[in-house]
Amino acid sequence: MHINNNLSKKIISWYDNNKRTLPWRAKFNSTKKLYYRLLSEFMLQQTQVKTVVPYFRRFTKEIKTLKKLSTTSERKVLKLWEGLGYYRRAKNLIRTSKIIEKYKKSKLPKTLIEIKKLPGIGDYTGNILLALVYNQPRLGLDGNVKRVLSRILNRHEKKLNYQAIIEKNKKKLFCHNRNSDFAEAMMExxxxxxxxxxxxxxxxxxxxxCKFYKSGKSLKLTNSIKTNKKSYNIFCYLNKKKQIGLKKNKSLGFLKEYNLPIVKEKESKENFKNWNFLCNYKNNISNKKLDIDLYYKFSKKIPKDLNWYSIYNKKEFIPTFTKKIFKQVENLY
Known part of the structure; x- marks a missing residue:
């Protein structure tokens, strides 16, 4: 499947005149370039650009270099990441920064095999970082890039071998010294x-x-993501001091770090005696559609694995989901 020789030139020309102003695209020295690109790519995994921008600015204002990040406590990093979600990304970012600073002489590996050994970096992130940092002839195959290629060829996304297409058209796509710009231009x-x-x-x-445009036909290019519906009952211990019992919870993907103590799927048989219904809460997280019933009871004592936290606590890292529950609990006082 052949791609026209002028494709990359036209897209780069469009990019030069229409690209968005994003903080990680600023002109900076090579050290900061690596840090900004690494941080932004971790933040952009499964998160939209408009959501990432304010977090990126706040993060880099507080932690200015990759070296500084490698020595920053996990607790502080998670606090800066708070509300962005997918907190494993932040933990992998810390681990990657430590490896780069300690074992890689503050430089990113230059091969896909080596860069993928770093925590949190797979094929997509590895390829786009090598393109952006080292100007290597690579594309980060995210949904945007796949859609552009599939429409140019007027083929369904799932039926295309993108790596084979890139390899076959490599000289046409990357016959210039702006491989980094082209990789970013395709996504833009x-x-x-x-x-x-x-x-x-x-x-x-x-x-x-574009064969898609020439065909004059509509083509279904992206499969809809199936929503995974989950129903839960959440039980909260409260006291008269406006505190809630929390614990470290790693059993559920959407509840981590300091979180609500007792979470049961609604299908399970739970004894509701002594528990009071507070509200029903619906929330969408990624491809999960959550239906939650919130219960509470006032108690002077709590199980040993819990600790009391003020519902107004701003020092600890508390996920956004839990903070929304705090808002509901506030109405009881």
């Missing part, structure tokens, strides 16, 4: 022009080379 182009719904085909600079 997919996000702003070749959108999942209602793409701007009429003003697209490559529509003459």
């Amino acid at each position: 182009f997919g996000a702003l022009i070749c959108r999942p719904k209602d793409p701007y085909c009429s003003i697209c600079p490559i529509n003459k080379n």
Whole structure:
């Protein structure tokens, strides 16, 4: 499957005139370039750009270098990450920063095999970092890039071998000294022009080379993600001092760190005696649709694995989900 020779030139030209101003794209020295790119790519995993920008700015204002990150406590990093979700990313970022600083002489590995040995880095993140940091001829195959390529060829996304297409057209795609810009331009182009719904085909600079546009037919390119519905009962211990009993919880993917103590799937048989119903709470996290019934009781004593925390506590790292529960509990006082 061949791609037109002018594709990369046209997309880079569009990128130069239309790219968004993003804090990790600023002009900076090589040391800060690695830090900014590494941090932004970890933050952007499963998170939209508009959500990441304020977190990135706050994070880099507090932790200014990769070396500083490697010596920062996990607790502080998680506090800065608070509300961004997917906290394993933050922990992997810390581990990766320590390895780069201690064993890699503050440099990113230059091969995909070696970079994938770092915590939290797979094929996509590895490829895009090698492109952005070292100007290597690579593409980060995220949803945006796959969509652009599949539409150019007018083929269903699932039927394409993207790596094979890139290898076959490597000289056409990367015959310039702006491989880094091209890798980023492809993602930007997919996000702003070749959108999942209602793409701007009429003003697209490559529509003459796009088989999807020429066909005049609509093509289903992205499979809808199935929503995983989960129902839970959550039980909270409270006291008269406006405190709630919390513990470290690693058993459920959406509840980690300091969190609510007792979580039961609604299908389980639970003794509700002495527990009071507070509210029903619905929340969507990634592809999970949560239906939660919240129960509480006032108690002077709590199980040994719990600790009392003020519902107004701002020092500890408390996930956004738990903070929303705090808001409901406040109404009891």
